[in-house]
Amino acid sequence: MRILLIGYGKMGKTIEQLAQSKGYEVVGRISHSNAQELQNYTSANTDVAIEFTHPASAFENISYCLQSGIPIVSGSTGWLEKYEQAKELCRKYKGAFFYASNFSVGVNLFFHFNEYIASKMKDYQSYDVQIREVHHLQKVDKPSGTGITAAEGILASYKDLSGWVSDNPEEKTKLNIASEREPDVVGTHIVTYHSEVDTIELSHIAHSRSGFAEGALMAAAWLQGRAGVYGMKDMLNL
Secondary structure, X not given: OEEEEEOOOHHHHHHHHHHHHOOOEEEEEEOHHHHXXXXXXXXXXXXXXXXXXXXXXXXXXXXXXXXXXXXXXXXXXXXXXXXXXXHHHHHHOOOEEEEOOOOOHHHHHHHHHXXXXXXXXXXXXXXXEEEEEEEOOOOOOOOOHHHHHHHHHHHOOOOOOOOEEEOOOOOOOXXXXXXXXXXXXXXXXXXXXXXXXXXXXXXXXXXXXXXHHHHHHHHHHHHOOOOEEEOHHHHHOO
């Protein structure tokens, strides 16, 4: 499998190491300093692109790959206001697009359990629900894409909440996502149901980036030969 890495930060380098250990070929490494070189890659020399960049560049990268016939796996967050446009481009060019806010298998099981717990807890109004996410200081977007995905899983059951809000626990009509940035934290997400008598928590704590890299490579391999828009639920059959 010939992989183009779009984004060569901590995640890109972790994916590269793991890909090479599995015998995959990394055909290119695109970063901010050589962004113009993306134009050199097509479906003729690339089997799949794995994209982890910034909110400002993610949609442009995804668009280029879809229009060039390159299947793309993206884990960039903070750009999802253009997600429907990306899906439309995928349909238009009969491409292959795999998006996840988090590629960790454990996190996606966390999402699955989160939805199930919310479907049960909605009937117990004495419990207030909120999400807390903690990441490293370099994390640009706030709240995290993983935190937003967890919120959406809860809101599917909590019809009395009108959406989510960032760092505003006093807004009782919305689900609060509290964000913290600390040194050397890979990623922690905690869903808390609190009442006067007890507290129930569901948490996921990442110990390294290797779980995210492993999931992204799994998605890249799974996407081969497919067309359409996919996510972790499709790959993991959740």
